[in-house]
Structures are given as C-alpha cells and as structure tokens.
Amino acid sequence: MDALERLQLILQTKTVSYAEREMIDFKEYEKFIELIKQHYPLLHEKAGVERIGGYSLLFVIKGKTDLKPIGWMGHYDVVPVNSEGWNHEPFGATIHEDYVYARGALDMKGHVVALLEAVESLLNEGKEFERDLYIMLGHNEETGSTMPDSGAKSIKELLISRGITFECVLDEGGAFIDGKKLGVNGTVALIGVAEKGYLDVEIMARREGGHASTPPERSALYEVTQAAGLMEAKKFKADFNPATRAMFEALVPAMDQPLKFLFKYKDIFKPILLNVMTKNPETAATVRTTAVMTMASGSKAPNVLAQDAKVNLNCRIVPGDSVDDVVSRIKNRIGKRFTVTPINGNNPTSVSSVENRSYKTIDRVIKEVYSNLKVVAPYLMIAATDSRIYHDQAEGVYRIQPFMSIKDDRPTIHADNERVAIASYYQGIQFFKTLMCELNGVQ
Ligand SMILES: [Zn+2]
Numbered sequence: 452m453d454a455l456e457r458l459q460l461i462l463q464t465k466t467v468s469y470a471e472r473e474m475i476d477f478k479e480y481e482k483f484i485e486l487i488k489q490h491y492p493l494l495h496e497k498a499g500v501e502r503i504g505g506y507s508l509l510f511v512i513k514g515k516t517d518l519k520p521i522g523w524m525g526h527y528d529v530v531p532v533n534s535e536g537w538n539h540e541p542f543g544a545t546i547h548e549d550y551v552y553a554r555g556a557l558d559m560k561g562h563v564v565a566l567l568e569a570v571e572s573l574l575n576e577g578k579e580f581e582r583d584l585y586i587m588l589g590h591n592e593e594t595g596s597t598m599p600d601s602g603a604k605s606i607k608e609l610l611i612s613r614g615i616t617f618e619c620v621l622d623e624g625g626a627f628i629d630g631k632k633l634g635v636n637g638t639v640a641l642i643g644v645a646e647k648g649y650l651d652v653e654i655m656a657r658r659e660g661g662h663a664s665t666p667p668e669r670s671a672l673y674e675v676t677q678a679a680g681l682m683e684a685k686k687f688k689a690d691f692n693p694a695t696r697a698m699f700e701a702l703v704p705a706m707d708q709p710l711k712f713l714f715k716y717k718d719i720f721k722p723i724l725l726n727v728m729t730k731n732p733e734t735a736a737t738v739r740t741t742a743v744m745t746m747a748s749g750s751k752a753p754n755v756l757a758q759d760a761k762v763n764l765n766c767r768i769v770p771g772d773s774v775d776d777v778v779s780r781i782k783n784r785i786g787k788r789f790t791v792t793p794i795n796g797n798n799p800t801s802v803s804s805v806e807n808r809s810y811k812t813i814d815r816v817i818k819e820v821y822s823n824l825k826v827v828a829p830y831l832m833i834a835a836t837d838s839r840i841y842h843d844q845a846e847g848v849y850r851i852q853p854f855m856s857i858k859d860d861r862p863t864i865h866a867d868n869e870r871v872a873i874a875s876y877y878q879g880i881q882f883f884k885t886l887m888c889e890l891n892g893v894q
Contacts, residue, residue, distance in 0.1 A: 455551075457490050458564045458876060459544035462553035466560070468528035468593040472600070480506045480590060483527055491567050493574035498586070503609060506590035507602025512570070513583055514891065519618035520583035521809075521890045522845065524603070524838050525563040526592030526623075529555035536867030549873050550856075556871040557857055558864045559623045563588060565853050565876060569883035573893070581892030582618065585610075589837050596837045597795065603837035607844065617845035619809035619890070622838035624850025627858040630825055632734075633702055634710030637825025638858060640817050642810070643850025644803040644829040645694040646839045647736075648768030650796035651745075652781055653761055654679050654789050660750070660758035671760035672749040678785040679762040682742040687780070689725045689739040691717065692770045693802040694831035701805070701828035736833050740777055742766045763794075767833065770799045800839050803847035805829050812889045813849055820882045821855055851886075853879030 452460075464483040469475050484506070488495055498510035514520070532541040532554050539545040539552040546552075555561065566586065589603040596603050624646075630639040656678070658671035691699075699714045706714060713720045728734040735741070745765045749757035766777055774796040782791045804810060814827045832850060841848050856872035863869040887893075 452490070454568050454877070454880060455546075455873060457568070458551060458561065459546070459553075460490075461486055461564050462544040462551065462555055462560055463542050465542050466528050466555070466590070467531050468591050469531070470594045470598070477506065480527075484508065487567060491571045494567065494571050494586075497574055498584075501609075504590070504600060504602040504605035507606055508586075508588040508590075509606055509609070510586040511583060512574075512580060514580040515894055516581045516892075518582045518892070519616065519846070520585055521887075522585040522587060522617045522620035522841065523566055523887075524587045524589070524620060524622040524841075525559055525566060526589040526603070526837060527555075527560050527563050528590050528593050529558065529560060530593050530865050533867065538868055541869075546873070550870040551873060551876070552868060552870045554869050556863075556869045557854065557860060558869070561871045561876060562623055562853055562879070565879040566883050568880045569887055572880070573884060573887060578888070578893045580887075581894060582890075584887070584891050585615075585617070592837045595835070596840055597797070601837070604840060607840050611844065615844075617841065619803075619807075619847040619849060620838055620841040620845040621813075622836050622848070622850050623852070624832050624834070624836045624838070625852035626830075626861070627821075627824075627852060627855050629858060630702075630705070634706040634714070635702060635825050636707055637705070638821075638823065638855075639702070639705075640821060640824050640827045640852070641698075641830040642813060642817075642827065643832040643836075644697065644805065644810075644847075645770050646800045646832045646835055647770075648772070648774060648797055648799035649835065650766040650768060650774050650777055651794040652742075652764045652766060652778060653792045653794055654764060654781075654785065655759055655761045655792070656789055657759050658757075660756045663754045663756055666756065671757045672747070675760040675762050675789065676744070676747060678789050679744050679764055681784055682764055682781060683744065685784075686729075687740045687742065687772075687777075689729050689735070690771075691721070691725075691738060692831065694770055694829065695737050697802070697805050697829045698831070702826060705826035733833075736767065737831050738769070740766060740768045740772045742777075742781070766796075768799050770802050770831065773798050797839075800842045800848070802831075803829075803842070803849060807847055809847050809890060810849065813851060813886065816882065816886045816889055817851075820878065820885055853882050 656675040746763040856875035
C-alpha cells in the first residue's frame with residue numbers, strides 16, 4: 452500500500468464533529484485510531500500512544516538531547532457535509548483528474564496524514580531526533596477550544612502537569628495565496644504568527660412593556676439597535692499591529708511599485724494605506740478590531756412591546772487590543788441607558804517572533820521545498836485554531852500549510868468538493884520530512 456492509498460483510506464473515516472456530542476459517531480473515530488495504528492507501526496512502536504479526553508492522541512518520540520521539544524499539532528475531526536453540492540461521495544476519497552476529493556482533505560486530515568507519513572518515513576530510514584518530537588492530535592477542534600471537553604486543552608493540561616514547554620508548536624492555518632492583492636506578482640506563502648481574539652457582547656435596553664397599539668416615542672428594540680448600530684456606523688480605529696507590521700516588512704522586498712515604495716515607508720503613508728485596507732473587509736479585519744451585530748431579540752409576540760430588547764455584537768480583537776478595552780469602549784460609546792454584558796471572550800494571542808531559530812527554519816524550509824514561490828511572510832490569522840492555547844507554553848507558535856494546491860482550492864474548505872491535489876500531497880510529505888529534520892534535528 453502506498454502513501455496515496457493510505458490517505459484515501461483515512462479520509463474515508465467519517466470523523467464528523469458536532470457541538471451536540473450525542474450526534475457524534477465515535478465508532479468512526481475508533482476506525483481512524485485503528486487505521487493509523489495499523490499503517491504507522493514505527494511511530495506507535497517508538498512513541499507509544501496516549502489517548503486523552505477519550506479520542507485525542509498524544510505521541511512522544513524521545514530525542515537524544517535535553518533541548519526543548521517541538522510540538523506538531525493537528526485535528527482529525529471534520530465539519531459535517533452538505534452532500535447535495537458534491538460531485539463525489541464526500542467520504543469516498545475518490546481520485547479524479549489528479550485530485551483526491553473528501554471532507555477533511557485540506558482541513559485537516561490530509562495535513563495530519565502527511566505529517567504521519569513524514570515521521571514514519573524518517574523512522575523507517577533509521578533517523579533519530581535530537582529534540583523530543585510531540586504529535587498532538589485533537590478530536591474536536593471544529594467545535595472550538597473553549598468547549599469544556601476540548602481534546603487539545605486536555606492534552607495541554609497534561610503537558611503542563613509534566614512541566615513541558617516547547618521551542619515551538621506548529622499547527623494548521625498557514626496559506627499559499629496569490630500575491631496580487633498584496634502587490635506581489637507571484638505566490639506568497641504565509642505563516643500564521645498570531646490569532647485575533649473573540650468576544651460576544653450583549654447590549655440590552657430595559658424599557659416599559661405594554662401593548663403595541665399605544666407605543667412610546669421610541670421602542671426598546673429601536674433604541675438598542677440604534678445603540679449597537681453606533682458600533683457599526685463608526686468603526687474601531689484601524690492601525691498596524693505587530694503581526695501586520697511583520698507581514699509587510701517581509702513582503703516589501705517582493706512587492707512591485709508603487710506599493711513597494713508606500714509600504715517601505717508605511718508609517719509616513721499610514722493614513723493612505725489604512726484607508727485603502729479598510730475598504731476591503733478581508734484586509735480591514737487585519738488592521739482593526741471589528742464589531743458587528745449578529746443577533747437581536749425583542750418580545751415574544753407580534754403585538755407586544757419588548758421589555759428587554761437585546762442585540763449581540765460579535766467582536767474580533769486585533770493584537771494590542773483586549774477584551775476589557777473593547778468592552779469599555781463599547782460602554783463609553785453607547786452610554787448609560789443600556790446594559791453591556793460580555794458573554795464570552797478571549798484575548799488575541801501574543802505575536803510569535805520572526806527572529807528565532809524556529810521561524811527562520813520554517814521560512815528557509817518553505818523556500819527550499821516550494822521553489823516556485825515569490826516570498827514567505829508572517830501574518831495575522833482571523834480564524835481560530837487550537838494552537839492559540841500554546842502561546843504561553845512555547846517560544847513560538849506557527850501555523851503552516853503543507854499543500855500548495857490550497858491556493859486554488861481554499862474555497863472548498865468547510866464547503867462542497869473539498870479536495871487536495873495528489874502532487875501537493877506528496878510535496879507536503881516532503882515538506883514535513885525536511886522541516887522535521889531541521890526543527891527536531893536528526894542524527
Ligand atoms: Zn481545521
């Protein structure tokens with residue numbers, strides 16, 4: 452059996468995550484665990500395997516030195532399928548015109564399989580590592596690391612109790628993109644060095660209720676949406692943060708004029724650049740904390756005035772800003788006539804360094820393996836990954852992408868016809884092998 456057949460077999464397991472845990476078919480998770488046991492025997496022999504939180508997996512290959520270990524993260528759960536739009540069976544792992552089609556091909560069972568292939572292949576070559584090599588596979592990432600039964604969190608807690616800190620932790624979340632939007636003529640590889648924070652804020656107006664046939668001058672629902680609307684009408688201030696700064700510093704040498712000039716002197720041209728960046732929702736999200744109304748509720752009946760009218764503001768917080776600051780800015784903006792309650796929130800992560808050994812190694816190996824790249828740059832991730840929980844337990848946390856075909860196939864993630872190019876898969880294995888040798892050190 453070859454690496455491609457193993458990928459197909461493993462993609463065929465229906466490891467679908469649901470927030471309603473009773474909907475999960477754990478027999479499929481057992482199947483996944485059994486398959487990797489069968490197909491990666493050297494890994495299991497050298498590392499053993501610990502099951503944590505039920506279905507999350509931890510492998511530790513001891514290194515020859517006391518140097519800090521490297522953590523390789525992944526998750527093997529996938530999001531559910533809306534099968535109507537699929538041209539292939541979503542868990543069939545069908546090969547069609549040089550692609551493998553399956554839920555999880557990109558996010559991120561394909562990535563996990565490439566990682567397992569790489570380590571098994573190195574062990575097969577008799578390689579021994581200098582640094583301990585940790586493989587941490589979560590089983591419920593898709594429903595978030597804030598869930599109380601998060602497998603990633605259970606692994607982290609176990610590692611804390613063992614006193615483990617990492618030189619670096621790696622996870623999903625990097626990207627290959629067309630550089631055009633960034634003024635770069637060619638493909639850009641991005642390494643995620645930070646993630647935005649998350650916050651829901653409930654804004655409530657409590658007013659007198661009554662019959663809708665004799666309404667007051669302003670209803671509670673009107674007032675509360677007006678108040679919350681202030682946060683959309685006048686957005687939070689945009690600015691470069693340490694992650695976007697690091698990105699532009701890396702991109703400038705590869706940029707074409709006139710952007711090259713503008714971004715070289717980005718502090719002088721800041722007003723112009725931010726003005727352009729905030730016009731596009733994607734780039735705007737990288738330079739400001741965002742706040743948007745997502746839910747509203749009034750009374751329970753069409754002819755009854757709302758007594759408690761509520762609006763939810765969903766906020767995503769840039770590095771340098773914080774949950775507390777955002778809450779107090781919202782309170783100041785909308786005034787005392789409303790109750791402002793933060794529902795849940797986590798701060799943005801710290802921004803991992805681009806100057807340390809791990810980042811420089813990742814940067815160098817990416818350039819080496821993907822030779823047709825224009826440039827490699829760090830970036831701020833808008834979405835969340837489980838690796839955010841390791842920022843206080845590692846000198847750096849980096850989100851990387853092994854599959855170059857994601858450049859065109861990104862829209863298939865969490866959507867129909869998710870796929871990975873076969874050539875990209877093999878290149879991804881090679882990437883992980885090289886990176887593992889360089890980061891973990893081989894003897
Ligand atoms: Zn994922």
